[in-house]
Amino acid sequence: MSEVAEPGMEMSRVPAPEWAGEEPLVFELGGDLERGPREVRTGVADRPLAELLPGVALRATPAPIPAVPEPVLARHLGRLARRNHNLHQGIYPLGSCTMKYNPAVDEELARLAGFADIHPYQDAGDVQGALELMWELERLLCEITGMTRISLQPAAGAHGEWTGLRMIQAYHAARGDTQRTRVLIPDSAHGTNPASAALAGLEVVTIRSNPDGTVDVADVARHLDRRAAAIMMTNPNTLGVFEKDILEIAGMAHEAGALLYYDGANLNALVGLARPGDMGFDVVHLNLHKTFSTPHGGGGPGSGPVGVAEALTPFLPTPTVARDGDRFRLDHDHPQSIGKVRSYYGNFGMLVRAYAYIRAYGSSISAVAENAVLNARYLQSRLGGTFPMAVTSDSMHEFVATTKGGRVVGLRALDVAKRLLDYGVYAPTAYFPTTVPEALMFEPTETESKRSLDLLAEVCAAIVAEAERDLDHVRGAPYLTPVSRVDEVEAARRPVLRWRRAE
């Protein structure tokens, strides 16, 4: 018997008012505009500000932000928290996003004063433990990726992509190879790939994919000329399929003088089991907020370290961490560096979490990939009768289903996505990759139990069965979320991007 109840059918189940109603904005909670919380005394002989800041224009009145009393603010945040799906509530099967469970201990560790309360400009002697952690993390990530060195600076995946492409440009420029201004990017690639190329000042050449989702090798060959700076690839690709011709493509690229870039968003399929460095990739970025389980935070902060092969090490962002015997220091001596890509040394708080995560698995880290692929393949097999699959080839840690050509004509990916929310399940990634119509991309990750996967499969089956009976009902979803279907057209047509005091 199915364990899945069918929600949203009877109005008596409409949730309680404070959950269903509108939550006031922080400006509407009645805080004090004139005074902040009780303050400490200056403790020095105060002088008039006009005397201390001669000629400086001061605000006539405080910025109109109310100081909300703590008990009121606490409830506001508590009610808002209830309006969020999250990993402690249910599965988050977002393809390409690797929403795995974030270990509780990692959060505690990152908050240790020895990590959180240190300043980037303290003397090296005062921050040895932090530098050692960064140095060790770089070694671990090099080992896992097969790269020579890794910069921990980039703040997210896209930032790592742009950093990597800047290094590729610097590499070609240093060889006097200045006509290489193009990047080959598969049509199924994530949007950040072409956007990062454009930000770096490179021209994007789109490469076709085969019916099975893999890169068309002949199309790659056609565009590998003297203008090609690099090929950007995701492997397994955004359909979850391993690029089986990767060694051939790497050979072709290098033969033509181009470099091979690895978008590491999908490393969770391979971590510990195969290395981008061994596949011939010259530059690799990782998303620590995916494979290495730093929490996604509602949209960051993440961390996007970027690794390079030997030939590109001179171009790494500055500074790097160096070791002299048992002392660690920041090394600013990189005359060919592309420069600084952000302030200071990286999202250190995320580096602490990722380091802890890797040390917990250590030499058993391949269990992550094995279980991620096992979970995804199992879920896919359970969904086989519910949705058509976008490609027939074997996928790895994620797979793309579609509602197109399925049992219910007119059922859209969006409708399935919204109806899933009623069951306390977050929707898979919808409409990505853009090469697949009505795409639903599932990535369960290794931290879901079989029971959780079974439930998700049953919910999906229930939704399709419901759509067969009553498509309109599915199209009206969601019913049980704190708000019903949100009007995104209105949001875009009349943008209201901030609260304003009534005139």
Add this chain to the structure above:
Amino acid sequence: MAYLPNGADERRQMLEAIGAASVEELFATVPERLRHPQLTLPEPLAEQDLVTELERLAGRTHPLGSLDSFLGAGVYRRYVPAIVRAAIARPEFYTAYTPYQAEASQGTLQTIFEFQSMICELTGMDVANASLYDGATAAAEGVMMAVAQTGRRRVVAAADLHPETLAVIRTYGRGRGVEVATTDDVSTSIGAGDACAVVALPGFLGTVEELAPVAQAARAVGAISICSADPIACALVAPPGDLGFDITVGDGQPLGVPPSFGGPHVGFMAVRQELMRRMPGRLVGLTHDRHGRRAYALTLQAREQHIRRERATSNICTNHALTALAATVYMARMGGAGMRRVAEISVQRAHALAGRLSALDGFELAEPARPYLWEFALLVPGDADDFARAMRRQGIVAGLPLGRFDPDRREQLLVCCTETSTPASLDRYVEAASRFAGPVEVNR
């Protein structure tokens, strides 16, 4: 195994359902010679051993709280109300994804809308985005916006921009052939061929200049004016929006985010209405649900990489939502008045310390004619690195020696006070420094 819920039985059942004989079979598409590299990785650690190992590393640093610290220079130790940490430690917030499915993400969406609104109030601008990585990349994104808006490729930047910010602007600019010139007088240097003027509030040395003329001069030549502002400064002095700037960027770290060795912090950007559609990153808008209730959603996404690909306004995808939440809670708890009070305390303490130090023989302000907020460049007797080292031996981080940024400032230290610099720590600073006081024979 660490964080894996399925046991051997479940895995066997799952393999059966798939129709595979082994997990290895699931990796058949990976060429044999790539599989199972020999990795040198340490033994797995039990949680308890993991804590021991990380506590060992954390024990090999000296946190600011264990010292009398007068380090600032862009990263500030400000008091963080406990409710800020309590909020960002909630799994409902920290384990959520980017709020693409609006109906199941109203919590995150509303807090971002509140962040955008409060950043606008603080900076005096029309529209703010959901966050960027940090202050330095926010400034670089602002410059890229100006380049796109004006079609020009030269940037005039104040020489007293934070060195990290200037360095990052240069790195972003280089790929796109954008030239960056620095000057002490931006308003007279900006010309008709320039994309933008970039100035800081306050400057790297803590000083405040008259900035309204920069915004006017930029406007007069059709360039964009950008101000990189400290948010706490914006609570005290006339904010960039009131001074006529087109774009305000900055780092929200002082708003409830710990120093964390330089990251993660949170970049913010706020602009005039006319520049809204050129903004990088996410924007949350107010709209309604089917029942007409207020609801929030990501909006104007046609600017972004997932829709526009190589023609997007930026490549940013993941931003710094959780640290923006910390800033949101901080601003809401402190209010505009509370933040202004924090700024005032910092100003009073910095000026008191500066007064007492410059009364010592051999110590004086390096920029005596320029008004400053809570940081000041201090001339010390002899080499500032030596002085800082000697002070450190007494448990005092006396400031940032400036020689590494400017060889002409080798005898200067950038000293910072905040509301966490207690009066007793000021006394200890003066007491320790007085031992270095005496007739100056160093050649200045």
